[in-house]
Amino acid sequence: MTMHDFVIGGQWLFLTYFVGINLGYLLQNVIAAIGIRKYLQTAEQYEAENVFSSLDIPITIIVPAYNESASIITSIKALLQLEYPQFELVVVNDGSSDDTLERLIEAFDLREFPEAYRASIKTASVRCIYRSTKARNLRVVDKQNGGKADAINAGINASRFPLVCVVDADSILQSDSLGRVVRPFLEDPTTIAVGGTVRIANGCTVRLGFLEKVALPRNFLALIQVVEYLRAFLFGRMGWSPINGLLIISGAFGLFRKETLIEAGGFNPKAIGEDMELVLRLHRTMKEKGEPYRITFVPDPVCWTDAPEKLGDLSKQRVRWQHGLGEALAMNRSLIGNRDGGVVSWLAIPFYVFFELLGPIIEVLGYVFILICAWFGWLTFPEAFIFLGLAIGLGVLLSTSAIMLEELSFHMYPKFSQLLTLYSVAILENFGFRQLNSYWRFKGLVRWLVGAKHQWGSITRSTSLADQ
């Protein structure tokens, strides 16, 4: 093989890959656009009669907390005010080393309660269960440290209701979020899990744990994440949901049928990406049982979360996500090519393996390949420019279509200047940030391959939820 053949072969490989991945995303975009349109048509009708009935299913909200002293009181107060007919709140203090528990005891007048706790899922030992004398539907489980997944499992064990909603302690929920995500459970009894859209709270005005005004962040990294989240949720998730191929429900907010959750073994404390691992395991459990089921996504922006504003924090997060992705797919590898696996086994997982998991390798190699070829003169500079331009152009196209989906649906950023800012970011993120993100994901992939360990992540938050 001559150098010329090598360069041509390389060019075809990377070009096919880039076009393939982006065609996949664009297809998701089309499915998402149809799905959102259908969802909005019916939602509009139901909104007028959004009356809670006795048929609404009671929900247990589980809030795992580890060293959340700064924001826990505001979060819990806000959660207690959610609009839903019947829900209970189970806060799980996962052996915090700060004064999270003491603050909860004081703020909600917690008293020890001799609860006959049943360990349907094995967890680190539970030290005590408290009940609030101020809020009848609030309980706090104090347990030894075992990680986020372990804390959620303890919450599942303590829960009383058939649906469990897992919420991050620093998440800000829309007051009607439970009513929105419960809808698929009411409409289709085979629904076992529902995820909702998570948006970036940085820059927004938060008052007493609720979102008062939506705005774009000033921090550039957070701004980039606004566009990323639009892409990830509006077509990344919405594109898979109508064909029952959804592989991830964000750990920040998800609603599950408890019975199925326990049957599947709960959240896996050994998994870094415990949210994705769980959804994959739910698919596996249901396929093994051979029962019809649905894992659904509602596009409504129901949950707002703080995005990291520092490069170091963002790097840690992305490395962890990629590590978690590899691990979750490996743990559920029996789904791949499963004869009865349907869309999940034959479409969604292969897509995730080739494009989401291995994507960073191809992307990083692609950039290196073009630079080397240009440096040694195997590619002319115009040719190198065309290939780099294509990679960037496809990235901008995807972001543009995500912004269009947002415009077609929820208009969370109503000012014209906000629209222009989003477009500018969609272009600018391709110069530097995208390459950096590929590197972080590459690093995460390597960490997974070498079997590195991970614990509760802690990143510096913007102050939106600090107790007011």
Next chain:
Amino acid sequence: MELLFQSEFNTVTKFALWTITGVIVTTVVLFFYTVGLRFATNTERKRRKCFLEKWRDVFAAAALSRDAALLLELPRLVESEHAHLLEEWNLARSIVFGDAADNLIVLAGRIGIAEIAGELLEMHRVQSKIVAVQTFGHLGDKQRFDDVHALLDDLNTALSITAATSLVEIRANRGIEIVVPMIAKRRDWPRNRVSILLREAGSDLISEPMYRNIRSASDDDKKYLMQFARLMESEVRDALVEELIRETEDPGLLTSALKLVSGYRGVPRIVALTQHKAWFVRMQAAKVLGRIGQREHLGLLESLLEDTEWWVRYRAAQAITSLPFLGPNELRQMQQRQKDRFAIDILQHSFAEVGLL
């Protein structure tokens, strides 16, 4: 640019060049489309705001006074406002009752709302049809009963359930006879909307058709329909529940029926169900025995404190704690005589819940 395309690139580079051109064109088109959407949305919002300013006061005044409904000067209406008008009128009509509702119907007659709804019904857009069907329902337009009936089988869930609601609004008796048999077939209808429809129709009207349909349905359909049985009149419901508990062995159906037991009918069968192999049937049976509150069942409830399933133990403990003839001392004595650790724990839990510790 032209030079770029004519240059001596190899095939792969040319392919990349064409692709990037397509990508740029698509991106620019999407950008302008999105900007156009933003302008259209803003314009539509302004137009709607302007419309509301004109009409909301008219609807409010008409609802409050029949004279106003008959004599009020109406704002000029343009065709592009027809859909907004119906939406707003429906909204106003859905929140008022009695005379106010009649006044709004009088006003609707003056505006020609029925005719406008007829036009919207002919449109292709599903949203227009939904608004039209809703309007016929709120108007009680008997002439449109068959048109609305025809949409009951529509594949669009929102349109179909709206048609069901309107049928009952137009002719309650006939509507209910048509809609009730559809409930089990249309599982896509949101259950809270079905529940609202039945509740608004009234328990006296729905009880007989519900009873007949549940009795003749398959076990699976029975289970589904039983969710709405609590909206029936208590006498009919109690009879239905007793018959189901007596006849069925299906655990799901037994659970649905046990949830609705309110009297003392069929107690021997309920006692037998505390030994059922499905834990959720045992749990419901324990709950019912607690509600019935007879001393003769105390021993049985006590034995359920040792059940293998937490929920059965929990409900049995709650049932025991709520028995009216057991005071705190007797309850504590009962706890002390338990030998099983699970029974002791669950009683402790239940006592703490009612402040007995």
